[in-house]
Amino acid sequence: MLFSKHKTLTATGPTTVFEVPNGYVAHWNLLFISNHGGSTNSVTVYVDNDTDGDGTYTTQFYVFDGTQLQAKENIQISDGVFVLHPTDRIRVDTTSAGDVTFLVTFDLLYTGFDFTNFNTN
Numbered sequence: 001m002l003f004s005k006h007k008t009l010t011a012t013g014p015t016t017v018f019e020v021p022n023g024y025v026a027h028w029n030l031l032f033i034s035n036h037g038g039s040t041n042s043v044t045v046y047v048d049n050d051t052d053g054d055g056t057y058t059t060q061f062y063v064f065d066g067t068q069l070q071a072k073e074n075i076q077i078s079d080g081v082f083v084l085h086p087t088d089r090i091r092v093d094t095t096s097a098g099d100v101t102f103l104v105t106f107d108l109l110y111t112g113f114d115f116t117n118f119n120t121n
Helices: none
Strands: 002-009 015-019 024-035 041-049 059-069 074-077 082-084 089-094 100-110
Touching (some): 002 015, 002 089, 015 100, 024 041, 024 059
Antiparallel strands (some): 024 074, 024 082, 024 100, 041 089
């Protein structure tokens, strides 16, 4: 079943848009970012991963890392799929206070079981 989650940032600081619950995987297939503010803003989007399961998120995969987004412009990625595992988080940030909306759409699938050591480095 498809779901969409969004966050609108008006201040700086990393913000979680979505965290994959235990027992599920997510096929993330859409990212839409819209800068509603009157100035250019720098946007960052990444997946935060707890690779060893200890609750410490130390591994990040950056989709956008400080990408400049002009006022009243948007970015859309919808031609790929990222597979996210339990406790993976989609996080977003901006470098200046503004009015930037981040929307993600994903298919959430029940796994029923985990593969032992499948996600370790």
